[in-house]
Amino acid sequence: MDLLLGGTLTTVITLSAIVYYLGHNPKVQKRMVQELDDVLGSDRDSNITIDQVIKLEYTDAIFKEASRLFPTIPVNLRTNAEPNEIAGYKFPAKTQFFIDVERIHRSPDYWTDPDTFNPDRWLNKSDTKMYSSYYQFGGGARECPGKKMALAEVKTLIALLYRNYDIELVDKVSPFNYNYDFINIVQGLEIKIKPRN
């Protein structure tokens, strides 16, 4: 049950965030569609294999960048088993800590131009400070066990959609509309969709 609940809404919301950011960044969308054509080939009805999904590096970077700016679960929780001292502050055991994922994902301490949607930042794999500040799937012993599956699932859905259809946002002006209910729930993202030539 955990797998079903934890793995469906989160995936759909991440997909919506990607559609939103692509709609605002046509050059990124064009480059991604080119990658899809290069890796998946010209037969748009062919099955997509996991090896091909792994090769979609730019699409992977888009997933990470959209979920950096719009983390599906923007706040995480941890409790300390033993008393701790952090940055000079003393915390008794069983203190509940809120991890502000959204703030970490947009902190200039870890990201260059943090508010800019720039998938290219993920192609430089040597930036370890950046990688350890990405918290979309949590971290440590309780890190999301569905991480790899979510990436493969969302990349496959993106590939199936964008290799076959031209997708545009109906409203390119309004900010992203969502409600927070432990998870960020996207509201009313309308798109225009037509078959690709």
Ligand code: HEM
């Ligand atoms: C984009 C999609 C997803 C996102 C953003 C996401 C995010 C997260 C986060 C932030 C946590 C808490 C991790 C922590 O506290 O360190 C978590 C836990 C969990 N996720 Fe995911 N998840 C996604 C997809 C999936 C999928 C596809 C599955 C299963 C098929 C899954 C199963 C779980 C389970 C079972 C836990 C609880 C792990 C535990 O308590 O030890 N998730 N997820």
